[in-house]
Amino acid sequence: MEKQIGLGIVGYGGFGEFTAQAYASMPQVRIVAITDVDAARRGSAAELYHARAYEDLTALLADPEVDIVAINTPPWLHASQAMAAAEAGKHIFLEKPLAVELDDADTLLVKLKERRVHLTIDYVLRHVPVYETLLKVTNSGLLGAVTYMRLENVASNEALHDQHWFWQRSRSGGIFIEHGVHFFDLCNQISGARPVHVSGAAHLGPNGRQDRVMAAVTYANGTLANFYHAFDRPAILEQTVLRVVLERGSIVVSGWIPDHLELEGTVPAEQRDQLESLLGVALTIRDIPAPVGITGATPGQLVQATLNRADRNADYVEAVTRGMADFVTQIQQPHYTPLVTLQDAYESFRLAFLAQRSIDDGCSLEIC
């Protein structure tokens, strides 16, 4: 077995705790160091994982056993902490977003190249089974090209008190940068093309905060997409639905970490086995009579499939470990192409940044 990679955890808040638990189960890595400005939190985490607690990032970066720095601090710290880690020659597993300012992301990319260190963003959605299946099906072309995507992500604000960094634009970047990046990245992959145009809008909630945002995006290959996010309701009303429309069908995926997929479309008989094997479930075939009143209309067969996952939380944990495992492979094998490339991280961040700028400037933006 390859040598265990040493992990240094930076920021042990809600998500830091969740991810550390997942990393602790991985044979490829070992948590060797932890820093958090909260002394009690870093102390108890260090005790739990038999790791060293450091007062600050500089001290953690001086630890020679730290190979990867896993940054789980709030967004406004990401770019500067990643810069410091790169300067110290450490690889970086960064929670989203890459940065909150585009200039900082550009500077960081230059530094990564100069210091020859790897960075990836923890886009967990890329590693959850339902989205993996969705991507396999859309990439296969069995239902034709993707023509349109619509995301509706309505989320809870119950844990987001007025003073939370989430509502401070200088600290979070706003909903698109803090959270929407996940879906921009995912839909960039589904469309298979570069976003070329974005137009955003927002609703102002209590204390002037933007609690609902939406963006219309056009891709270079003509795919159109709408993204809507709202943090305005109790947790029991949370709902996330991504609808992907293709030339010969549609796929609807539900859940933030999705546990349900429904597919409907037309596929020639000789390609149905291939579709079934991508989905991992049997297709249902329905005979549809020709629609009444349309001259020349033909009858046909619709294929339908439903996919359910039993344990959404287990899929979330698995996605975190798979993201880290992929990054470890990238570090150990010089020619390996990771699932989430630096280019993917940059493109999705830039789209989020420009969606927010479009809201702020009140105009649509071309993306060069």
Ligand SMILES: NC(=O)c1ccc[n+]([C@@H]2O[C@H](COP(=O)([O-])OP(=O)(O)OC[C@H]3O[C@@H](n4cnc5c(N)ncnc54)[C@H](O)[C@@H]3O)[C@@H](O)[C@H]2O)c1
């Ligand atoms: N990929 C995902 O699915 C996912 C899910 C949730 C959160 N996140 C991301 O994780 C990050 C953290 O989110 P959270 O909800 O855990 O936030 P949080 O506020 O609960 O935790 C942040 C932690 O960072 C610590 N911290 C602050 N400044 C620090 C510094 N200078 N050095 C070291 N530690 C410092 C805080 O004390 C706190 O413990 C955010 O970027 C968020 O977007 C990602």
